[in-house]
Amino acid sequence: MERAASVFSEEQFREVCAELEQPVLAGDDWQLLVETSGISVYRLLNQRTGLYEYKVFGVLEDCMPALLADVYMDLGYRKQWDEYVKELREKECNGETVVYWKVKYPFPFSDRDYVFLRQRRELNVGGRTIHVILAQNTSVPQFPRNPVFMYYFDNPGGQIPSWLINWAAKNGVPNFLKNLVKACQRYRRKT
Numbered sequence: 001m002e003r004a005a006s007v008f009s010e011e012q013f014r015e016v017c018a019e020l021e022q023p024v025l026a027g028d029d030w031q032l033l034v035e036t037s038g039i040s041v042y043r044l045l046n047q048r049t050g051l052y053e054y055k056v057f058g059v060l061e062d063c064m065p066a067l068l069a070d071v072y073m074d075l076g077y078r079k080q081w082d083e084y085v086k087e088l089r090e091k092e093c094n095g096e097t098v099v100y101w102k103v104k105y106p107f108p109f110s111d112r113d114y115v116f117l118r119q120r121r122e123l124n125v126g127g128r129t130i131h132v133i134l135a136q137n138t139s140v141p142q143f144p145r146n147p148v149f150m151y152y153f154d155n156p157g158g159q160i161p162s163w164l165i166n167w168a169a170k171n172g173v174p175n176f177l178k179n180l181v182k183a184c185q186r187y188r189r190k191t
Contacts, residue, residue, distance in 0.1 A: 007096065007117045008134045016132050017125045023057055030055070033166075036174040037061065037181075060177065063184040066122075069131040071180065071187050073120055075099070081183040086111060093140040100143050115143045 015024075025042055033041045039058035046053060060068060071077060079085050087102035101114040118135035 008119050012134060013121050013123060013132050017123055017130050034170045034173050037177050039177060041173050063181050065131045067184050069120060069133060071184050072133060077187060081179060091142055093142045098138060098140055
């Protein structure tokens with residue numbers, strides 16, 4: 001479902017297009033997380049929240065840009081090909097289309113809930129058609145935070161080691177890209 005033009009500015013879409021020619025990674029502590037299948041994934045730690053922001057650059061072979069954008073935006077289809085989707089739906093909230101996504105994570109990670117706005121645009125830049133999808137998290141009362149109840153707690157001490165998180169991220173991205181290419185190939189046959 002495509003959104004109205006109210007969430008993201010034209011400038012935000014143009015900035016993303018400009019980064020295709022000249023990635024903006026300087027000035028911050030962006031780290032190259034993984035390079036795979038012609039894609040480079042960078043991340044930046046938000047010191048305040050402890051969460052990462054990601055930028056992904058590259059060319060995904062065997063997948064036309066318009067098709068890739070269609071597959072990415074088709075939530076019904078995403079439920080069919082993405083094994084980590086536990087729940088995924090859109091809902092109108094205060095005039096905005098909000099996406100709720102519950103992701104199944106393998107042990108030792110917990111499932112995650114994501115609530116976000118997204119928008120897709122096709123822009124003509126220098127005679128090329130660029131497909132841009134922007135998303136940002138949001139908080140709406142229609143999707144309240146889920147309470148967590150625990151009847152038993154055993155804390156052996158410590159935290160999940162960073163090497164395990166890095167291993168999961170570095171393996172998860174290549175696997176996701178492979179699944180996305182397969183989904184594009186099946187989507188092509190479906191339409």
